[in-house]
Amino acid sequence: MITENILPHLCSMNAEIITIGDELLIGQVIDTNSSWMAQRLNEAGVRVVRKQTVGDIPAQMTGVIKEALVRSDIVLLTGGLGPTKDDKTRDVLCAIYECGLVVDEQTLARMEAYFSARGRVLSDTNRDQANVPDKCTTIPNHHGTAPGMWFDENGRILVSMPGVPYEMKAMMDDFVIPRLRNRFALPEVVHHILTTMGIPESHLSDLLSKWESELPTRYTLAYLPSPGLVRLRLSCYDAGTNDSSAMAHLMDDLASLVQPYLFSRGDSAPEQAIGEMLRIRNQTISVAESCTGGYISHLITTVPGSSIWYMGSSVSYDNEVKSTFLGVDADIIRSQGAVSEDVARAMAEGIRSKLKTTWSIATTGIAGPGGGSPEKPVGTVWIALSGPFGTQAKMFRFGDNRLRNIQMTAFMAFKMLRDAITESGSV
Amino acid sequence: MITENILPHLCSMNAEIITIGDELLIGQVIDTNSSWMAQRLNEAGVRVVRKQTVGDIPAQMTGVIKEALVRSDIVLLTGGLGPTKDDKTRDVLCAIYECGLVVDEQTLARMEAYFSARGRVLSDTNRDQANVPDKCTTIPNHHGTAPGMWFDENGRILVSMPGVPYEMKAMMDDFVIPRLRNRFALPEVVHHILTTMGIPESHLSDLLSKWESELPTRYTLAYLPSPGLVRLRLSCYDAGTNDSSAMAHLMDDLASLVQPYLFSRGDSAPEQAIGEMLRIRNQTISVAESCTGGYISHLITTVPGSSIWYMGSSVSYDNEVKSTFLGVDADIIRSQGAVSEDVARAMAEGIRSKLKTTWSIATTGIAGPGGGSPEKPVGTVWIALSGPFGTQAKMFRFGDNRLRNIQMTAFMAFKMLRDAITESGSV
Known part of the structure; x- marks a missing residue:
């Protein structure tokens, strides 16, 4: 919706990306x-004007690359550098730059070391x-x-990189972006980010429109x-020497x-x-998960080193499991229903006392598409948070998309935990 | 690697996609x-030759669209149809086709109904x-x-569609693809798919190269x-009437x-x-998860209706939790280590008996990046499967990427379960 491209007057260099x-075509x-x-270029103050994808057809590749070199200052290519006969980027570049091939001894030495370390020839x-x-600098x-x-x-x-994402990303960060900065004396660009939750982009932009309109012209706000x-x-x-404290104040x-x-x-x-x-x-x-089905635990355990602060979870999809694992009173489930404040609280308290953690989160809700009722439609979720200062629970009504309900529940649970930690002032 | 585009001789129509x-550019x-x-077009027997992304700049859009109309039979556009001043596709198309605007009464009626149903004006x-x-047919x-x-x-x-994915997808499936089939008398294309696990694409292609080379020319195999x-x-x-049984045999x-x-x-x-x-x-x-940290449970519970066949899980990141939840003997953890066959087996048997399920899966391993040792390097994982015919466990050595190790473990666990169910012949 709000899609601030870099202000044209701040950004003199144009780039195109060709994959x-x-x-990619099928x-x-x-x-x-x-x-x-595109994001990396944009952050460095380079404006991306076009992206294209073409197949491994030399004539087509040549045409597209030549056109891009006429239009733009910077052309980044990925793909077509593999060892098979489908990979034609290098030959196309030799033709465009009218040059031959030379052995890059450093690359050869690195490849020999790489293979011999793996016991391969x-x-x-x-x-x-x-x-x-012979006209390029190798990366x-x-x-x-x-x-x-x-x-x-x-x-x-023109920069040609492999299509394998982590190979390309390392080259971009270690070599291409720094070198472009240097080559074109790109303006110093400073970015600061904050993350919001629980408010749609359009409301956020209403909330901030006045503030945004009063920003000095060298600042832009992107959603x-x-x-x-x-x-x-x-x-x-084009940040000057005084901008770091100005930026801090704006943030x-x-x-x-x-x-x-x-x-x-x-x-x-x-x-x-x-x-x-x-x-x-x-x-x-x-964590005691029901409707989120393990997603909160999964997110937590994607973080390297999470075993230091995360002990474990129960996923109690079946109601009986809520009693087996967490000691939730079966009578409460019967009288209030599994999706209820009392069950959410009992789940949170049950897992916290069982695993002896500072905090615990519990979720119970109707992710959909089935299982809704007039009083508790699909998207109804109770989240409970238990901690040193007691237990709180909140009800949410999300939408009718199962995966989105699972994700929104996880994020709202993190938000409740974040607010409680912040409010407890226990730094 | 192997990326069979549609055989050119089978596919006479070319398409380009412009977003x-x-x-998209930042x-x-x-x-x-x-x-x-691209996938939908390809499945319908249309060859995609180029994809492009351009910004909301009328001159650029016009140039790109005109060039594409010279090169290709079919040009599909998405984006730039919203109600704001950034959205310029319609005006650009009026200029290209030299036509004016008319009210589409059906669209207006649908919009009025849509808004009034939501109590909005x-x-x-x-x-x-x-x-x-006035020169287009509306979709x-x-x-x-x-x-x-x-x-x-x-x-x-030329087809112009909104950039919102579900709006575009419905138009493609309900209108665009059927109409293209009809308009260009596209060949009848039939696709059958099977899913493999535990073998890299390159090995699979070695395994199948002879068979693939002997396929009749109207068949293609894509990886x-x-x-x-x-x-x-x-x-x-161009499937004929006899191809359905031939296809079944080939599959x-x-x-x-x-x-x-x-x-x-x-x-x-x-x-x-x-x-x-x-x-x-x-x-x-x-499921009793350790190194997968809830990911297997999450995958399972993305499936609507999974509450019928899935009871619950424990995620025991901390070793003590393996004992608390699953009754795993702390002595085994001490003597064998948490990442060991005995612990995997005990976890699987513990959760199965506790939740009274037909099958249970357990995972314990070193997802990385920390926690490895010479004997048990990062990527070492034990998966146990317990079921009506006893408990089995297998060790895997995946790589050094945490997320990939988690994902590979989940998939290999599903593969073990799948094989056990199939072998048990309990249909």
Whole structure:
């Protein structure tokens, strides 16, 4: 909705992204590279004007690349660098830049080391990947075999990188972005992010429109929505020496404007932010899940090192399991129903006392599509939080999408926990 | 790697996809529309030759659309149809087709009904969305306000659809694909899919290369890899009346060739396939998770109706919890370590007896990045399966990527369960 592209006057360099591969054209693979690259370029103050995907057809690749080099200062390619005959990017680039191949000794040495460390012999096919166009600077690939290639001719930069996301990302962060900054003397861009929860993007933009309109022109505010949360990114282009304290003040203003919806200052995932809060306080957590079916535990355990602050969970889909694992009184379930405040509270208290944690979260609700009733329609969820200061429970009514209900419940549970930790002031 | 595009001789129509929106160029939103559309076109026997993304800039949009109409028979656009001033697709199309706007009465009536059902008044901004270029056929939008537009001039088709995925998808399935089939007398294409697990795409292609090379020319085999599994899609183009039994035979051959790696015939998600196997047998399952941290339970509970065959889980991250919840003997954990066959078995047996289920799965391992040792490096995982015929356990060594280890463990657990159910012959 609000999609602040970088203000044109702040951003003099244009870029295009070209992704190469038949697999992208038959829809076998979703291209996540180009949006990641676009975001990195944007953050560095480069305006992305076009993205294209073409198949492994040399004539087509050549046409698309040449056109892009006419239009834009920077052209980033991914794909077509593998060792098979389908991979044609290098030959196409040799033709475009009218150059031959030379052995890149550093790449060859790295490949030999890589293979010998794995007890494998370097094949001729792999060895050929160390041959690079003689007009390019190679970009080391620390996560695979094919090196990246950096061309700089007629004031235009072309960079060719592998399509494997983690190979490409490392090259972008370690080599391409720093070098572009340097090559084009890109303006210093500073970004600060905060994460909000429980407010839709459109309401947030209403809330902030006046403040946003009064920002000095070198600042832009971007709304970065993802399911269940909206990140706010304040960017300062061409930041001067005094801007760091000005930026800090603006972020304080922003945080206070969105206070009821503030989840964290920064852009870490909710489960990471929660983990960090618990870790520095030497606190622990356990979870009693029903409608979220393990999703909260899964999010928590995606965080490396979560075993320090996370003890364990029960997933009690069946009502009897709520009694077996958590000691929830079967009479309460019978009289109030499994989706009720009393059951949510009993679940939270049950797991907390059983696993002896500082905090516990419990969820019980109707994720859908079945199981709704007039009094408790699909999307009705009770979340309980138990901690050093007692137990609280809240009811939510989400929508009719099962996966979204599961996700919203998890995020709202994290928000309740975050608010309780903050309010308890137990730093 | 192997990325069979449709054989050119089977496929005479070319298509291009153009997605429009600044939000796609700054990397705020990942474009999932275009790969979905590419897949649908490909399945219908249309070859996608290019995908492009441009911003909301009329001059640029016009250039890109005109070029595409010169190159290709079919051009599909998404985006830029919203009610705000950023949305310029309709005006651009009026200019390209040299036509004016007319009120589409059906669209207006649908919008009035939509708003009045929600107790809202139709604003002038929304009302304007019912104005469409007078040279197009409108495509009803059953999930939103902006109609789609179908242009047919000079033998070229251009279709403009909203960028909202579910609005676009409904238009594609209900209107665009059937109409394209009809308009271009597209060949009848039949696809059958099976899902494999535990074998990389490259090994699978070695295993099948001879069989694949002997396929009649109207058949193609596509490898559709996603993390942890590879789907095989056999397609028959220009299928005749006798092809349904021939196809069935080929699928039987394929299934027997990949037998040790076969997960399911069809392309449903592993957890759905497992659920269906349990449901029709009136069997139930419980899960004792350690290294997977709730992910197996989460996958299971994404399946609507899983409460029929899934009872519950424990997530015992902390060792003490393995004893508290599952009665695992603390001496075994001390002597064998938490990541060991004996603990995996005890966890599986503990949860199965506690929740009284037909089957149970247990996982314990080192997801990483920390916690590895020379004897038990990161990626070491024990999976145990307990069922009517006893308990079995297997050790796996996955890699050093935490999320991937979690996912691979979940899928391998499903594979063990699937094989045990199949072998038990308990249909």
